[in-house]
Amino acid sequence: MFRIRFHGRGGQGMKTASRILGSAFFRAGYEVQDAPRYGAERRGAPIFAYVRADRKVINERGIIDHPDLVVVADDTLVGMPAAGVTQGMDAHTLMLINSHESAEVWSQRLNTEASILILAAREDVADRASLPYIGSRCAAAAAALCGVISREILIAAINDELAHLSTDVIERNCQIAQTAFDQMSDQSGLVKQGGSLSAADYIPPEWIDMPFEKAEVSNLAIHAGATSVKVRTGLWRTMRPVIDYDRCSGCTWICSTYCPDGCIDVRADGYPEIDYDHCKGCLVCVAQCPPHAIESIPEQTAREQESGEQT
Ligand code: SF4
Numbered sequence: 396m397f398r399i400r401f402h403g404r405g406g407q408g409m410k411t412a413s414r415i416l417g418s419a420f421f422r423a424g425y426e427v428q429d430a431p432r433y434g435a436e437r438r439g440a441p442i443f444a445y446v447r448a449d450r451k452v453i454n455e456r457g458i459i460d461h462p463d464l465v466v467v468a469d470d471t472l473v474g475m476p477a478a479g480v481t482q483g484m485d486a487h488t489l490m491l492i493n494s495h496e497s498a499e500v501w502s503q504r505l506n507t508e509a510s511i512l513i514l515a516a517r518e519d520v521a522d523r524a525s526l527p528y529i530g531s532r533c534a535a536a537a538a539a540l541c542g543v544i545s546r547e548i549l550i551a552a553i554n555d556e557l558a559h560l561s562t563d564v565i566e567r568n569c570q571i572a573q574t575a576f577d578q579m580s581d582q583s584g585l586v587k588q589g590g591s592l593s594a595a596d597y598i599p600p601e602w603i604d605m606p607f608e609k610a611e612v613s614n615l616a617i618h619a620g621a622t623s624v625k626v627r628t629g630l631w632r633t634m635r636p637v638i639d640y641d642r643c644s645g646c647t648w649i650c651s652t653y654c655p656d657g658c659i660d661v662r663a664d665g666y667p668e669i670d671y672d673h674c675k676g677c678l679v680c681v682a683q684c685p686p687h688a689i690e691s692i693p694e695q696t697a698r699e700q701e702s703g704e705q706t
């Protein structure tokens with residue numbers, strides 16, 4: 396059975412990638428499962444999608460723990476624990492990363508036994524947050540690496556899955572997919588199918604016996620206030636709002652009211668202050684600030700600036 400996981404950010408088309416690859420396998424005569432898995436329902440949040448394909452009936456369900464192929468559309472996710480990119484990878488796994496860096500660099504960074512290949516990131520993409528057509532590129536590269544899907548079947552699958560889009564968009568996806576397919580064709584068949592999993596090998600978790608309690612105890616209702624302060628939603632943020640106090644006019648009833656997470660405080664001097672532990676980076680405040688005193692910068696850039704200031 397082929398077990399393939401696609402990792403990307405919400406909005407980058409990983410669900411579409413899994414659907415295209417799933418349709419292609421199906422057209423090639425395979426039994427198929429494909430499904431996306433979302434964490435935070437938010438553009439930019441890490442998501443993954445997976446595909447199982449086999450000549451036999453597939454009895455496995457749920458997420459893929461031990462992938463044969465891991466495809467990473469956005470290399471900024473690789474080091475992010477919440478994205479779970481490297482979960483279950485071992486010497487059997489092939490990892491394909493859309494990146495400007497080399498496979499050697501990634502092998503050293505990850506210190507992994509998995510084999511690593513690079514899908515060379517396109518130079519003409521100015522805004523890497525959007526990564527246009529990356530879903531079709533990833534699906535095509537994965538199809539080539541599996542070695543059982545022809546170019547014609549891949550193109551037919553793209554036409555199936557993108558049929559709701561305009562002819563121009565479908566055509567552009569097909570062109571980009573064909574290029575990715577050809578780039579990987581030297582490595583055709585590199586993905587090795589994993590063996591079947593036996594239920595006899597199942598190791599049950601160490602269950603904890605919970606006694607039955609009265610409803611008001613077992614069906615928790617949290618009465619204590621401010622418990623959400625413990626959930627650091629700032630860890631999700633990909634873009635950081637930054638206040639330019641030279642422009643800020645102190646109309647804090649605007650930004651602090653519009654912030655959906657209530658994480659813009661008012662300082663003693665009457666000016667706003669963002670709580671970065673809880674700001675999730677929705678950028679509503681950036682849109683609402685009348686004198687445009689809040690700009691958004693990539694979180695990575697902000698962290699680099701901070702570390703530069705500390706050294
Ligand atoms: S809305 Fe803009 S100008 Fe007004 S207090 Fe907030 S940041 Fe400053």
Ligand code: SF4
Nearest residue numbers: 654674675677678680
């Ligand atoms: S980006 Fe969103 S969560 Fe963060 S301070 Fe602005 S409005 Fe609040």
